[in-house]
Amino acid sequence: MKKLTTQRQAMLDMINQSNTHWDAELLARALNDAGYSIGIATIYRGLTALEEAGLIHAIHLGDKKRYERSDKAHHDHLICRACGKIEEFYEPQIEQCQKQVADAHQFLMQGHQLLIFGMCDGCVQQGEG
Amino acid sequence: MKKLTTQRQAMLDMINQSNTHWDAELLARALNDAGYSIGIATIYRGLTALEEAGLIHAIHLGDKKRYERSDKAHHDHLICRACGKIEEFYEPQIEQCQKQVADAHQFLMQGHQLLIFGMCDGCVQQGEG
DNA sequence: ATGCCTGCAAAAGATTTGCACGCCA
DNA sequence: TGGCGTGCAAATCTTTTGCAGGCAT
Numbered sequence: 001m002k003k004l005t006t007q008r009q010a011m012l013d014m015i016n017q018s019n020t021h022w023d024a025e026l027l028a029r030a031l032n033d034a035g036y037s038i039g040i041a042t043i044y045r046g047l048t049a050l051e052e053a054g055l056i057h058a059i060h061l062g063d064k065k066r067y068e069r070s071d072k073a074h075h076d077h078l079i080c081r082a083c084g085k086i087e088e089f090y091e092p093q094i095e096q097c098q099k100q101v102a103d104a105h106q107f108l109m110q111g112h113q114l115l116i117f118g119m120c121d122g123c124v125q126q127g128e129g
Numbered sequence: 130m131k132k133l134t135t136q137r138q139a140m141l142d143m144i145n146q147s148n149t150h151w152d153a154e155l156l157a158r159a160l161n162d163a164g165y166s167i168g169i170a171t172i173y174r175g176l177t178a179l180e181e182a183g184l185i186h187a188i189h190l191g192d193k194k195r196y197e198r199s200d201k202a203h204h205d206h207l208i209c210r211a212c213g214k215i216e217e218f219y220e221p222q223i224e225q226c227q228k229q230v231a232d233a234h235q236f237l238m239q240g241h242q243l244l245i246f247g248m249c250d251g252c253v254q255q256g257e258g
Numbered sequence: 259a260t261g262c263c264t265g266c267a268a269a270a271g272a273t274t275t276g277c278a279c280g281c282c283a
Numbered sequence: 284t285g286g287c288g289t290g291c292a293a294a295t296c297t298t299t300t301g302c303a304g305g306c307a308t
Contacts, residue, residue, distance in 0.1 A: 002287085003282095003287065003288070005281095005287095005288065005289090007288085007289080008288090023272090024272080024273080025271095025272085037290095038289090038290090039289070039290045039291070040273090040290095040291095041273090041274080041275085041289080041290070041291075041292095042288075042289055042290070044272090044273060044274070045274090045288080045289085046288090049288095060192075062189045063189075063271090063272085064271090064272065064273090065272085065273085078230075078231065078234055078236050080236075081239065087234055087236065089230050089233075089234060091226055091227075091229075091230050093222075093226050094223055094226045094227070094230075097220055097222050097223045097226070098223070098243075098245055100220075101207075101218050101220050101223075101245065102207065102245055102247060104218075105207055105216055105218060105249075105250075106249075106250040107207050107209075107216065107245070107247055107248070107249055107250065108247045108248040108249075108253050109245055109246075109247040110210065110246050110247040110248065111245075111246045111247070112243065112244060112245045112246060113242075113243070113244045113246070114227075114241065114242070114243045114244075115241060115242045115243075116227055116230065116231055116236070116238055116240075116241045117238070117239050117240045117241060117242070118231060118236055118237045118238040118239040118240070119236070119237040119239065120234075120235075120236055120237075121234075121235040121236065124237050131262080132261095132262060132263070132307090134262090134263065134264090134306095136263085136264080137263090152297090153297080153298080154297085166265095167264090167265090168264070168265045168266070169265095169266095169298090170264080170265070170266080170267095170298090170299080170300085171263080171264060171265070173297090173298060173299070174263080174264085174299090175263095192296095192297085193296090193297065193298090194297085194298085
């Protein structure tokens with residue numbers, strides 16, 4: 001059985017206290033800044049354990065794996081290519097369409113990931129300046 | 130200006146002749162099997178060049194980058210977690226919803242990627258056996 | 259000559275793993 | 284005492300890059 005050790009608790013707290021989309025290194029740095037000293041391997045193993053336990057949620061964003069709180073309703077992501085900002089959205093109509101698509105393909109849907117790439121409002125303004 | 134050399138032509142042909150979702154190593158192996166001897170670095174550089182030229186299309190599928198023909202209509206992917214098979218689909222309603230979501234967030238949509246994870250029919254059958 | 263292309267090997271970044279040690283039931 | 288967690292360093296995997304030629308214009 002997986003244990004929720006002090007360090008994993010710290011990781012979980014850090015993730016739960018924010019809306020950030022953490023990657024392993026970011027989290028390691030934040031925890032070290034917060035006074036914990038946790039090896040990077042422990043971070044990776046801990047993140048995997050927390051994910052398996054359903055305590056955090058993972059998204060594989062192109063280059064690297066990110067983690068976010070799981071105590072949130074399901075949502076998808078808008079990703080600004082200019083500044084890297086990640087916004088969240090939830091569109092029930094899309095969710096429903098996906099189920100229909102899966103059914104039509106006799107495909108048992110277990111999950112999905114929708115990423116919308118583009119530029120956020122702020123970056124569009126700047127780009128035009 | 131990028132050149133369409135013999136090797137890049139071979140890469141392009143290989144990709145165009147199939148519906149496979151190639152990664153760099155798979156493509157290298159296939160080309161070597163076909164009699165070409167192309168270094169892996171050339172494959173990577175070639176794939177990047179072909180993608181920039183719009184001749185092939187890239188999807189970042191979780192772990193690694195894959196490439197497929199670009200002379201196909203836009204589509205999204207159903208991915209079987211059991212056997213790795215990738216099916217394609219196109220659902221105009223989803224496309225349209227995405228635009229609306231982007232607009233609602235004052236987000237300039239440049240592209241998107243929708244992956245549906247689950248199990249294909251064949252694997253479901255097997256799993257139940 | 260110049261610019262882009264190639265191969266190889268080395269480097270890079272992200273993640274995993276081997277190993278020895280430590281903690282707690 | 285056995286199992287899981289930890290740290291470190293080494294290994295792995297995918298991708299990029301440096302460098303020394305090579306080909307075509």
